[in-house]
Each structure stands twice: as structure tokens, then as C-alpha cells.
Amino acid sequence: MLAINGGTPVLDENAIAPWPEVTDADREAVLRALDRSTPWRWPMTDVQELEAAWAEHTGSRFAVAANSGTAALHMAVAATTIGPGDEVLVPADTFLASATCVLQANAVPVFVDVDPVTYTIDPSEIERHITPRTRAIIAVDLNGLPADYDALHAIARKHNLIIVEDGAQAHGATYRGRAVGSLGDLAGCSLNGSKCLSALSEGGLFTTNNEEWHQNALRVLMFGDEIRGKTRAYNARIMGWNYRLHSLAAAFARSQLERLPAMSEVRSENGNYLAKSLTDVPGVRPPTVPEGSTHVYFFFPLMVEPEALGLDVPVDAFRCAVKAAMRAEGVPLDEWQRMPVPGQTLFQEMRGYGRGCPWTCGHAAQGTRYDPDAYPVTRDICRRRLVLGSSTSSFGPPNGVDLMNGYAEAFHKVLVEHRAELAELTTRFATAH
Numbered sequence: 001m002l003a004i005n006g007g008t009p010v011l012d013e014n015a016i017a018p019w020p021e022v023t024d025a026d027r028e029a030v031l032r033a034l035d036r037s038t039p040w041r042w043p044m045t046d047v048q049e050l051e052a053a054w055a056e057h058t059g060s061r062f063a064v065a066a067n068s069g070t071a072a073l074h075m076a077v078a079a080t081t082i083g084p085g086d087e088v089l090v091p092a093d094t095f096l097a098s099a100t101c102v103l104q105a106n107a108v109p110v111f112v113d114v115d116p117v118t119y120t121i122d123p124s125e126i127e128r129h130i131t132p133r134t135r136a137i138i139a140v141d142l143n144g145l146p147a148d149y150d151a152l153h154a155i156a157r158k159h160n161l162i163i164v165e166d167g168a169q170a171h172g173a174t175y176r177g178r179a180v181g182s183l184g185d186l187a188g189c190s191l192n193g194s195k196c197l198s199a200l201s202e203g204g205l206f207t208t209n210n211e212e213w214h215q216n217a218l219r220v221l222m223f224g225d226e227i228r229g230k231t232r233a234y235n236a237r238i239m240g241w242n243y244r245l246h247s248l249a250a251a252f253a254r255s256q257l258e259r260l261p262a263m264s265e266v267r268s269e270n271g272n273y274l275a276k277s278l279t280d281v282p283g284v285r286p287p288t289v290p291e292g293s294t295h296v297y298f299f300f301p302l303m304v305e306p307e308a309l310g311l312d313v314p315v316d317a318f319r320c321a322v323k324a325a326m327r328a329e330g331v332p333l334d335e336w337q338r339m340p341v342p343g344q345t346l347f348q349e350m351r352g353y354g355r356g357c358p359w360t361c362g363h364a365a366q367g368t369r370y371d372p373d374a375y376p377v378t379r380d381i382c383r384r385r386l387v388l389g390s391s392t393s394s395f396g397p398p399n400g401v402d403l404m405n406g407y408a409e410a411f412h413k414v415l416v417e418h419r420a421e422l423a424e425l426t427t428r429f430a431t432a433h
């Protein structure tokens with residue numbers, strides 16, 4: 001019997017270790033930082049060490065730590081001097097910050113549908129959205145899988161566009177042997193607690209090989225002023241913010257970064273193993289990994305397909321039933337983005353900074369409107385997607401093959417062995433709506 005109907009759950013309460021895994025090495029690193037964090041003098045030693053290590057890991061000339069991924073992405077867009085009147089292409093299925101970093105620079109996001117297999121921005125959809133105002137593409141390595149960079153760079157070269165990599169979900173993944181964080185012309189990554197490289201709390205990392213953009217990013221980081229290696233002039237040159245990272249967060253992330261290659265390998269193995277284990281479980285479609293890339297499964301996205309079980313039921317009710325049944329078995333499946341990003345109220349009401357800026361700014365093309373139905377692949381993903389991963393059902397160590405077998409067993413129980421109970425549950429959800 002399914003656990004939701006009173007049966008015994010497949011996984012017990014402590015089966016899943018939360019992410020990140022905190023080790024004695026991390027504890028020592030934070031305590032060391034505590035001892036050397038006074039007097040306060042920017043840049044703090046622990047911050048500089050994190051930056052140097054991230055630059056080395058990604059093979060980038062410059063890395064700058066920030067206090068969130070959102071801040072690092074804003075630094076990246078602003079560093080290129082993209083601004084009023086410019087348009088930037090953004091995948092319609094992503095986390096909001098991939099698009100708001102464009103608004104933060106007073107430019108206009110233009111959304112592009114994603115690929116139905118990789119779930120990253122669809123290169124074949126890009127060119128029809130390019131206008132004379134288009135300056136850049138935000139390439140998001142969604143779920144932990146790098147975007148299709150060969151195709152993206154070819155389009156960028158042809159149209160003279162900048163590629164900003166949003167690597168917030170994919171530290172440790174590679175594309176043709178190269179590290180996430182180095183796959184565009186600049187990158188912003190997140191160190192948020194749940195992310196594959198975690199500062200436990202909040203943090204972000206900016207990278208580029210371009211010296212001028214590096215200098216611009218430093219100004220955006222700190223009041224528009226110039227501080228590093230110089231006597232502070234207290235003279236702001238441009239608009240800047242305060243995006244500096246906490247030194248204890250830097251020390252924790254630096255310590256985690258030591259283990260990133262090993263942790264990423266475990267993540268990839270776990271996710272690939274589970275995907276393979278689910279090939280004989282109809283009703284949920286596991287992710288696939290294209291040749292030449294590695295996937296680190298920040299999220300393990302599954303698309304529910306009642307059609308594959310021969311069930312003529314609403315997809316929504318089926319997804320509710322799978323989610324509820326799996327959660328009762330101890331597998332915390334969840335929904336993620338509920339709609340294409342352009343469907344969010346921010347893009348429907350377009351209030352922006354007030355009075356509709358930046359859309360109504362005199363430099364911008366007038367008449368921008370956002371239609372969430374113009375992105376059918378994203379719409380379908382939002383209807384069908386359930387995810388594992390993040391912090392509460394992590395694919396990172398110490399979770400390993402035993403847990404993956406537990407997840408697989410639960411899917412098998414719900415979708416194969418007790419399919420009749422699932423169908424009955426689906427009917428209950430369908431009529432409750």
C-alpha cells in the first residue's frame with residue numbers, strides 16, 4: 001500500500017543528508033577567518049583567497065566575490081556598460097534573477113524559449129528575437145547543466161553579442177572540459193546556501209578575462225569608487241552599490257571549493273545513476289545529458305507524463321498526485337517555477353523603477369509587452385516539472401547510491417507497483433479542483 005494510504009514509507013526521516021555537508025575542515029576555516037577578520041580592511045584576506053581560488057578553478061583572469069548571485073549577475077551586466085535602450089536575451093524558464101540583472105542595469109530583458117530536451121536557452125529560437133538594440137545573451141546553466149555554448153558563441157560572433165553566463169546552479173559542471181564560470185564572456189555564480197558551491201548563507205562570484213570589465217565590476221561592487229590597491233579617493237566615478245561579501249561566508253565557500261571537484265563527481269554519478277534507474281518507470285521523464293557536458297544536478301528535473309501510463313487525466317492532477325504520493329514515501333519532490341518568467345506580475349504590470357522605467361525610458365524601444373504564452377516549451381515544462389535536489393533532497397555527498405536506490409524504489413512503488421492507487425489518487429485531485 002502507498003504510504004499516503006497508510007502503507008510504510010520507502011525512506012525514513014533521516015535518509016537524506018541536507019546540503020551543504022559541513023566538515024571539520026569547514027569549521028576550522030571559519031574559525032581561522034574569525035580570528036583574522038579584524039581590523040576590517042578591504043579586501044579581506046578570506047575574500048581575496050576565495051577570489052584567487054575561483055579564478056584558478058574556472059581558469060579566469062579575474063574573479064570578484066559579491067554578496068549574492070544576483071549581485072554578481074548585476075555586476076556582470078553593468079560591467080559591460082549595457083544600459084538604457086539596450087536589450088538582453090534571457091531564457092523564459094529560469095530563476096527571476098537571470099532577468100532582473102538586466103533591469104538592474106536599466107536595460108530590457110527579451111525572453112527566449114528553452115530547448116525541450118536540455119531545458120537551457122534554445123539557440124534556434126534566438127535569432128528571431130535579435131534587434132539592432134540587442135547587446136547580450138544571458139546563458140543560464142539551468143539545473144546544473146551548461147547551456148549549448150558552441151551554438152551560443154556562433155550566434156554571438158555573428159551578431160556581435162556578449163554572453164553573460166548565469167552559472168548559479170552549476171558550479172563544478174563542465175562543457176567540453178571547461179568549467180562553469182568560464183563559458184561566457186563574463187559570469188555570475190551564486191553562493192547561496194542551497195547552491196552547488198555554498199557559502200552556507202549568501203554570496204556570489206563574478207568572473208571575466210576582460211580587464212576593463214573587471215575594473216567596472218569592482219566599481220559596481222563598491223559605491224562606484226576605486227579602492228583596491230589604491231589610497232581611497234572617495235570619488236565615485238559611476239553608479240555603484242555595496243555588494244561586498246562577508247569574510248566568514250568567504251572562508252566557508254573557500255573551504256567547500258577545495259572539495260568542489262570531488263563533490264561534483266558524486267553529484268554527477270548520483271544523478272546519472274538515478275536517471276538510468278528511472279528508464280523503466282513510465283510516467284516521469286528523467287533528465288538527459290548531452291555529449292560533451294557534465295551535469296551536477298543542483299536540480300534533478302522530472303517531467304510527469306500521465307499519457308505514458310495510458311491515463312487520460314489532467315496533467316495538473318497527476319502531478320499533484322505523484323508529488324503527494326512521493327512525499328509520503330519520504331521523497332520531497334517539489335514544483336519549481338510555476339510560469340514562464342515573463343508571466344510574473346513584474347513583467348505583466350511593468351512598473352519597474354516607477355512610471356514604467358526602464359521600458360518607458362526615452363532610450364528604449366516603446367511598446368514592449370510580455371506574453372507568457374509565446375513560450376510553449378517553457379509553458380509545458382512549468383505544467384509537468386517536479387524537482388529533486390537543492391538543499392533538502394540533495395544529490396551531493398554524503399548522499400550516494402544507497403539514497404538513489406531509495407529514490408528509485410519509491411518511484412517504482414508509486415508509478416509501477418501501486419499504479420492503481422496512484423490513478424485513484426489522481427481522480428481525487430482532479431475532482432477536488
Ligand SMILES: *Cc1c(COP(=O)(O)O)cnc(C)c1O
Pocket residue numbers: 068069070071094095097098140166168169189190191192202203204
Ligand atoms: C540562485 C540563482 C540566482 C541568484 O542567486 P542568489 O545568490 O540567490 O542571489 C540566479 N540565477 C539562478 C539560475 C539561480 O538559481
